[in-house]
Amino acid sequence: MPADSAPTKFLFVTGGVTSSLGKGIVSASLGRLLEARGLRVTIQKFDPYINVDAGTMNPYEHGEVYVTDDGAETDLDLGHYERYLGVPMSQANNVTTGRVYSGVIAKERAGAYLGKTVQVVPHVIDEIKGWMRRLAETGDYDVIITEVGGTAGDIESLPYLEAIRQLSLEEGRENTALIHLTLVPYLAAAGELKTKPTQHSVKTLQSYGLQPDVLVARTEHPLPEDVRRKIGLFCNVSSEAVIEALDAESIYEVPLLLREQKFEEVVLKRLQLTAPLDVDPTPDLEDWVDFLRRLKNPEGKVTVALVGKYVEHQDAYKSISESFLLAGAKNGVQVEVRSVLSDDVIEANVAETLDGVSGVLVAPGFGDRGIDGKIEAVRWARERGVPFFGICLGMQVATIEFARNVAGLEDAHSTEFEPDSPAPVISMMAEQKTVTDKGGTMRLGAYTCALGEDTLAREVYGGAEAVEERHRHRYEVNNDLRYKLREAGLVFSGMNPSRDLVEIIELPRPDAGGDGAPASELAHPWFVGVQFHPEYRSRVREPHPLFVHFVAAAVAHAQAGGTLDEPKAPSRTRKVRRATARVLAEE
Template sequence: MKTKFLFVTGGVLSSLGKGLAAASIGALLKSRGLKVTIQKLDPYINVDPGTMNPFQHGEVFVTDDGAETDLDLGHYERYVGVPMAQYNNYTSGSIYHTVITKERRGDYLGGTVQVIPHVTDEIKKAIRGVARHDEDVAIIEIGGTVGDIEGLPFLEAIRQLRSDLGKENVCYIHLTLVPYMRAAGELKTKPTQHSVKELRSIGIQPDLILCRSEVELSDELKGKIALFCNVEQDAVFSAVDLDNIYELPLAFYNEGLDQKIAIMLRLPAKNPSLAPWQHLVQTQSNPQGRVKIGIVGKYVDLKEAYKSLHEALIHGGVSNMVSVELVYVSAEELSTENASAMLQGLDGILVPGGFGYRGVEGKIVASGYARTHGIPFFGICLGMQCAVVEFARNVLGLPEANSSEFVPDTPDPIIYLMTEWYDFRTQSMQTRDETSEKGGTMRLGSYPCQLKEGTKAREAYGESRVEERHRHRYEFNTDYSRICQEAGMVLSGTSPDETLVEIVEITDHPWFVGCQFHPEFKSRPMQPHPLFREFIRAAKDNS
């Protein structure tokens, strides 16, 4: 079967949930036995979100091949269960960078380079390129809001693709807002009408309209939207606010969305197998307990910065039949003096990754508090490094121990900048290049980890070798390996050649684990990551 393309656009305002909608549609189509992939096209000029402030952009999601991407790719992986890659996320910046590189190289033979056709052709090439494994359906989410000037080349490209690919191979879905005016007790359709009018003005007539709203749309209201937006009434669907985002595929199924898509794209008629999603939602709705997890970080006012982390903790709760209450603790405000007050009542403490010195001392305090009070602890990336620094200062008796990232001339750089390492993926030595535009200064993407027998990590994974995703510059200094292990810190996970430390544990503790990688990126609602599953289990035992 020729690949079908489904384009998801958004109108009225941002943050309506296009990513979750695209991911949920993907989950439904996959449950019908179809092979699905998803792509995100972002209109911003940044080449990728790797250097963007989390307060503006939220989490940077990392793929196996080391791409720094939009957080929506995390939703795609969690809902569809298919690993994403660099080609699943393009930005205006990356598209323009490619076009300009070609122009400088002379690929356009001295011609005038224009948005149409050169930029739009590059966008179409990127879209076509996502279906490189004979997928049945490719879902393409266009970031931003219809009407944004920077998004016009993407919209023009997908307009052209209907002619290029054939009408029967393309479906346009438009997600829009139907606000509920509480004072009047009415849903208002005018924003949707204007949003669709804007879309039609550039030549795209939506085939299906998803209406984000606080309450269900009546048949009468759907009929009104259909009339003014030039679609059939059964092509208008409610996308009601939900307390649990994993209910969304089931809600769309109840609306008949997947069936309508199947009819429009002439997909094989097959009922979806939704038992796993039903079981997931039922389990979440009927917990047998509750655990309180403290997340000690510096982006506590922006939960999107820890999106995958948040979801991975929820997944760990599902596998242990408990609900997880997340308590965000400001690392900048945490100190030795107020630690007891700020961390009391927590069943587990998690210190996430991050960049920069701000909040680091608070993270070190949190890891020390968890270590000395027997509270289950999970340190991720910088969180692991903070735990190692705390251990060096207060157990090894090295009061000036630190990371050379924060104190370059520290006498005890227990965390340091490694300049060279062996990459088992490419089977070649990698040299850190501080002058590189991107990537050369970081260990990015999937790397192997060898697990030591008799450790909590080995017990959690149930296998001796795993692959995990990284995004960091600094490493554990193996010059301190011997004294750390003699004092009770086990290096339970290393690179196969033992030059890179991936996981540390403290033996005389209920559950104290730190990992250099980001396990949250590989956690799935139906397949919780082993470390998150065991962390929540330890927190449950501690509650």
């Protein structure tokens, strides 16, 4: 590990040819490989859009909004960073053009530029460089990986490329490196891999004064050695620094596939971190390999329904999907997620729609579209004893369903959807009633949740008396009606102690009576709703306990009903599977 006085190393990851090549996964994978060698690593994302943050963007437009402990509403790539590294991200880990310009304008209004004409160069570029250095100034990291959104040549990305050029000069070549991810397409008609798109992308970077040190080639077919040499020759990069990024069966294979090509060794050499005293000579990936073995060798398959408003977009519930995958590996099973659009669910078809599932998760969301479908899904799971998990809005609709069908409050609703409801069991938080701005004004970030004794919640969290979880909401369980719900049998098993806000609800378990006492008529094997977002805290090395226990309950339900299926066979190419198998075998 580098000495405390050693300068922080800056790694920049850019993309070319097309978007969605996987810069975030490559960045997270490299971070995990460097971390495995004893280095302290973090990753930041620079997004070129003018929104100040991702908080006001529609999930169909942007995918999931990921929330950090300190309340930043960020790009979903930060979820990958945290899942791979296990290191918490912060406000400084995701910066947008809107945030950059907001900072520059605020300084201009405060007179910080001493009467100068404020321009992109130097003022905007200096603001970007300041954000690039902010994490280094903490002294907590040996390496900072910076992913730049978009592709080389985008107008929006030009200020970031100029900032990289300047910072590389100021920090010194030995302290900075540039990794460029490009596409090497295969033309079936010609039977050839084509390198020209990569060559043009690199030439674009060179025209901005940037020379990549490492090229990561995204491809569906292995790169022959002569193609690597050609790419290296025409892009001014050594052939060993041309890294093949084949499509993988799982994103969690990528660190091992990149390690097989000595990706991190090339980077360490470039940053002059190859001496034995600097880093561990061999990476410690034992826990990752163990996880991947469990992931790729499940003993069975269990099906759960994900009921939500945005299921048509594959990234809208990204952290939930990944949490299921990680919890499945922990339980030794493959979790098949059946996406259910809540708009389509009605009383007449809910049984058919959810038939065969061993668990129901009702997802977060905003607005009244699809709410009735979510309520029907909750009722179906509650009445049939199917494991149920509600997150944020999912917990709120579970409260509404209980109020209507158990507590006798037939007109129960949320004031978000029915402002004049006579039984507003869910209502806007008091401090939110005067808020007019939408961006960054919700209850965001980590808050304490005290867990009740003898509850399922405390059992799930291993007996802990209190935990911290991340929030993103404006509405809450109405304390004025809370006691009516409690009298009807709803258990409030998690509370925020400082504000007396409901954080977790659950139903009594069949064994809740104890000492032979009869079980409650409401007894349910696993019924939990949480106001917070546990999916934001799932990690490869530590899946969130709520997801782990929910999947375990779904497995138990499937086993009891004889519906635990055989796992599905891998679907990707044999070449990729063999590459992973070689790495696993070496361990």
